[in-house]
Amino acid sequence: MPVAPPSPSLKRLPPGTWVVLAWCGGMAVTFLLRLRLPGEWYPAMRPAAQFFRWDGLVHMALATALVPACGALLRRRPLPALVLGLAASVFGTLPLGVAEIPLPQFLAAEVAVFFIAAERPRGTGVVAVVMALATLGAHLAVRLMCGWPIGVSSETAVALTTVIAWLLGNSVRESREHAEELRARAATQAVSDERLRIARELHDMVAHSIGVIALQAGAARRVIDTQPERARDALGEIETAGRQTLSGLRRMLGGLRGPGQGRPASPGLLGTASLETASLETAPLEPGAGLAGVDRLAATTTQAGVRVDVRRLGEPRPLPPEIDVSAYRIVQEAVTNVVRHAGTASCRVWIDYRDDEVRIEVLDDGRGGDSGEGYGLIGMRERVGVLHGTFAAGPRPEGGFRVEARLPVPAEVR
Numbered sequence: 001m002p003v004a005p006p007s008p009s010l011k012r013l014p015p016g017t018w019v020v021l022a023w024c025g026g027m028a029v030t031f032l033l034r035l036r037l038p039g040e041w042y043p044a045m046r047p048a049a050q051f052f053r054w055d056g057l058v059h060m061a062l063a064t065a066l067v068p069a070c071g072a073l074l075r076r077r078p079l080p081a082l083v084l085g086l087a088a089s090v091f092g093t094l095p096l097g098v099a100e101i102p103l104p105q106f107l108a109a110e111v112a113v114f115f116i117a118a119e120r121p122r123g124t125g126v127v128a129v130v131m132a133l134a135t136l137g138a139h140l141a142v143r144l145m146c147g148w149p150i151g152v153s154s155e156t157a158v159a160l161t162t163v164i165a166w167l168l169g170n171s172v173r174e175s176r177e178h179a180e181e182l183r184a185r186a187a188t189q190a191v192s193d194e195r196l197r198i199a200r201e202l203h204d205m206v207a208h209s210i211g212v213i214a215l216q217a218g219a220a221r222r223v224i225d226t227q228p229e230r231a232r233d234a235l236g237e238i239e240t241a242g243r244q245t246l247s248g249l250r251r252m253l254g255g256l257r258g259p260g261q262g263r264p265a266s267p268g269l270l271g272t273a274s275l276e277t278a279s280l281e282t283a284p285l286e287p288g289a290g291l292a293g294v295d296r297l298a299a300t301t302t303q304a305g306v307r308v309d310v311r312r313l314g315e316p317r318p319l320p321p322e323i324d325v326s327a328y329r330i331v332q333e334a335v336t337n338v339v340r341h342a343g344t345a346s347c348r349v350w351i352d353y354r355d356d357e358v359r360i361e362v363l364d365d366g367r368g369g370d371s372g373e374g375y376g377l378i379g380m381r382e383r384v385g386v387l388h389g390t391f392a393a394g395p396r397p398e399g400g401f402r403v404e405a406r407l408p409v410p411a412e413v414r
Contacts, residue, residue, distance in 0.1 A: 015115035016071025019085065022111040023067040026104030027060070030096070048097025056095030063092035067108055078116045082128050085109040086135045093139070100151035101139050103158050109135075110165040117169025118176075125173070129166040133159055190378045198326075198386060213238050290324030291316075291351060291358075294331055298349065306339050307346040314353030323407050326383045327351075327360055333376050334362035334403040342366025342401060357389070358407045365400040380405065 034047040050056040066088035073081035085108055092105040113132050117125030136159050140150045220234035298308035319327070331349055338347045344366030352359040377393050380403065384391040389407040396402050 014071075014075065015112075015119070016068075016074045016081075018115070019071045019074060019108050019111050020067055023064070023088065023108035026107040027064065027092070029104045030092075030102070048095060050095045051097070053095075059091050059094045063088040063090075063105075066091070070108070070112060074112060074115060078112075078120055078124060079127060079131070082109065082112050082116065082131060085112045086132065090135070090139065098151065099143065099149045100155040101136060101158060102154070103161065106132075106136075106158050106162070110162050113162060114165040114169040117166045118172040119169075120173075122170065122173070125166060125170055129162060132162045136162070187378055191382050193379075195382065195386075198383065213242060290319070290321070290328050291331075293328055294349065294351065297328075297332055297335065301335055301339065304339065306335075306344070308335055308349060309346065310349045310351070312351045312353070316351075316353055319358065319409065323358065323387060323409065326387055327358055327405070327407055329383060330360050330380050330403070330405045331362065333380050334360075337376050337403075338362070338364045338366065338401075344400070356411075357409055360403075360405040360407070362403040363396070363400060377403075 033045045034043050034051060036043045048056070066084045070081045070084040070088065073084065089101055089105045089109050093101045096102065096105075109132055113125075113128050116128040120128075136155055140152070140155055143150045216234040216238045220231040220238070223234075224231040294310055298310045301308045318324075331351075335347065335349070338344065342364045344364050347362060347364040347366075350359070350361040350363075352361070380393070381391045384405050384407065387407050389405060391405050393403045394401070
């Protein structure tokens with residue numbers, strides 16, 4: 001039988017609220033056990049003489065007042081909050097006339113131990129469980145010194161459930177830390193893969209430029225004696241291609257060598273995570289692809305079921321190959337995210353040719369696109385960073401998702 005997912009409202013409850021609810025549940029069980037319910041000949045537990053007296057009610061009221069204070073402090077000062085919860089369990093036990101701290105009175109403290117172990121460092125969690133067990137032991141020791149009977153078996157069961165609560169919280173913390181480590185490794189791997197891909201495309205562009213230079217040089221050599229004007233034009237083309245290639249190399253290699261980049265993670269450490277999270281298109285870039293290929297990309301995506309409206313502002317002009325290719329890749333990845341994640345039938349692509357930059361914007365009206373720090377966004381941000389541009393992505397106030405990239409155009413090619 002399938003299990004229904006937890007309600008979102010329950011997921012949003014803070015730890016302190018769970019502590020208060022556990023105390024209220026424990027108090028309800030305590031009263032029910034000491035009342036003769038319908039169908040019973042006698043109560044499950046005989047109430048102590050002070051249970052319904054003013055002094056017993058004062059102790060219970062004091063204990064109940066300590067629990068909300070425990071819940072309020074649990075996030076900011078967990079160990080002092082636990083002290084209040086343990087004190088509440090002791091005060092709540094005094095009017096019961098029992099030989100140990102019962103589980104209903106200790107349930108709120110166990111919930112606090114769970115959240116401390118789940119959300120705090122391991123050392124804090126260990127201190128919390130030791131404090132809880134010490135309170136149980138101290139309660140028995142005081143009763144022994146006073147010559148009163150003790151309930152060792154029942155208290156041992158309460159101590160065991162306390163240790164289980166700590167183990168569960170510690171397991172939750174370790175699982176979260178492991179998941180965060182995997183996400184960090186996968187993000188590092190995504191950045192490394194994108195940089196390798198940029199390097200391959202840069203190699204292709206440089207090889208193309210060198211091929212053009214070689215052809216022009218050969219043509220100039222053949223006609224330099226008979227047609228000096230054509231040779232002069234060919235040398236001019238060689239100079240222009242060489243300068244543009246060197247300028248592009250400096251910009252992109254400078255960004256690739258930027259500080260603060262982590263080392264690539266080993267694919268073996270990622271297991272299947274890297275295969276499941278890698279969202280960048282891996283098809284090789286066809287020769288000459290750039291912003292001129294956006295219309296072809298839009299037509300292909302429209303045939304697949306998501307209409308892409310491409311709008312251009314400003315005067316289109318030739319761009320350096322590394323900027324042209326990166327701009328195309330950003331549009332390609334953003335449109336891919338719309339198809340995969342947005343759940344919408346259309347999106348809009350704006351390409352704005354400005355004097356000093358090219359601005360790319362992709363908008364959709366779907367359910368959020370590749371929100372957060374998806375690996376597609378990491379790849380786009382890496383490309384923009386290599387070119388010393390700016391990148392922004394996130395949900396739109398009116399709904400949907402927005403991706404914006406600004407790529408500066410060098411002054412020599414404006």
